[in-house]
Amino acid sequence: EWSELAIGQADMMKSLRLLLAALVVVTAVAGDKDKFDRDELIEHLVERTGEVTHKIYEFEQKLDARMDPDRIRRAGSLRHRVEELEDxxxxxxxxxxxxxxxxxxxxxxxxxxxxxCRNxxxxxxxxxxLKAGDRFIGDVVFDYCTTRKPEHITLVVESVNTAAFFKGFPKVHVHMEMESHGHDDDDDHHDHxxxxxxxxxFYSFGTHELxxxxxxxxxxSLHGxxxxxxxxxxxxxxxxxSSDKPCARFIFHRDHHDDHHDDHHDDHHDDHHDHRDHDDDHRHHKARHHDKHHDDHHVEHHGHN
Incomplete structure (x- = not known):
């Protein structure tokens, strides 16, 4: 699709250049011809040039739509979901x-x-x-193992530091704020x-993991x-x-005050898939767990040096 767009743009630009060149030539050499014929020809060329210019404008609008950051982000998220299902x-x-x-x-x-990388x-x-001051609010999807059984976890980033000798794994210090509502069967009382x-x-640039x-x-421990x-x-x-499978899952969203409705809709759609497909994720989690453990070992090793 992108190659077709590029070819279309090149053809339109070529047509516009030829029309402008023809307009210049006609204006320069048509002095000996009948004025009516010359004006009619120039008018036709100007009209044709306007049509090509309008097509170029429409093409640029289509190109801008494809380069829209939100659209690119959603496409990237969809690609990631497909890759997660592959080996x-x-x-x-x-x-x-x-x-x-x-x-x-x-x-x-x-x-x-x-x-x-070659590319x-x-x-x-x-x-x-991540930067200091960022807040991510997590909503529970399932929880089979925590004692508190929190309904929400708020991750507050306190600091992010990158070592000069280990730039690919910035260290992150946070506060994890947990909120839960317990139920006392004896007095039918809900405890907050x-x-x-x-x-x-730490954050890994290679795997986009936290x-x-x-x-x-x-x-x-929390693996994001x-x-x-x-x-x-x-x-x-x-x-x-002791386990290579998640025993609880939360979906975290950055705490924005000016979120757009479309973003909420897209995130809710993704959250639905994460809830529905969490059993399928177990098949792929083992490889990711070993990967994380290996990186964690390297981070700790370099941190002590």
């Missing part, structure tokens, strides 16, 4: 460079300051989607419980994954060190 293209602890030229490189090589993709998108836990983790340590002795296109939303899985 992994790369071995554990490696990630695809994308594009038609298939190439896998280590997650450690993304955004390290050196181009490793340069590993160094093109190296701005962290709120708690806040500080936590440390990995946190277990803040308590129960060994439960952006889809690589929409950085206002991520799927947060609660996992244990």
């Amino acid at each position: 992994p293209k790369c071995p554990h602890h490696e990630h695809s460079c994308g594009g038609y030229d298939h190439q896998c490189i280590s997650n450690l090589f993304f955004c390290d300051g050196h181009v490793d 340069g993709e590993d160094e093109k998108h190296c701005t962290s989607p 419980d709120e708690s806040s836990l500080p936590n440390d983790g 990995i946190f340590q277990a803040p308590e002795k129960d060994g439960l 994954e952006f889809d690589g296109s929409n950085f206002d939303r991520f799927v947060g899985d609660i996992v244990t060190v």
Whole structure:
């Protein structure tokens, strides 16, 4: 489709240039011809030039629509969903460079300051989607393991720091605010419980994942994954060190005050699929879990050096 658009644009621009050239030539050499014939010819050329110009304008509008950031983001999110259903293209602890030229490189090589992908993709998108002050509100999808059974988790980013020698894994310090409503069977009383836990983790540019340590002795930790296109939303899985499957899931959205209705609609649609398909995700989670564990080990190793 893009190649057809490019060919169409080239043809229209060529036609416009030829018409303008013809207009110049007719104006310059038609002095000896009948004035009526000359004016009629010029009028025809001007009219034709206007038609071509209008087509170019319509083409630019179509091109702008295809370059709309929201549309590109939604297309990227859809592509990610399809890729999640496919078998992994790369071995554990490696990630695809994308594009038609298939190439896998280590997650450690993304955004390290050196181009490793042949298409340069590993160094093109190296701005962290997280910054101090960001808030993400997570709504529960399912919860089979937490003690508090929170209905919501609010992730408040306190700081994001990038080490000069390990740029691909910025360290993230957050507060996890949990809100739950307990039920006491003895007195039919609903208890409102709120708690806040500080936590440390890191963001991986290669996998677009947000990995946190277990803040308590129960060994439960939060592993978040952006889809690589929409950085206002991520799927947060609660996992244990003894299991390769998520035992709880929350869908997090960036806390905006000026969200657009379309964004809410798209996110709600994605959330519905995440709820419906969470059992299917178990098939692919093991590979991702080992990948995360490998990266976590490298991050801790470099952090101690």
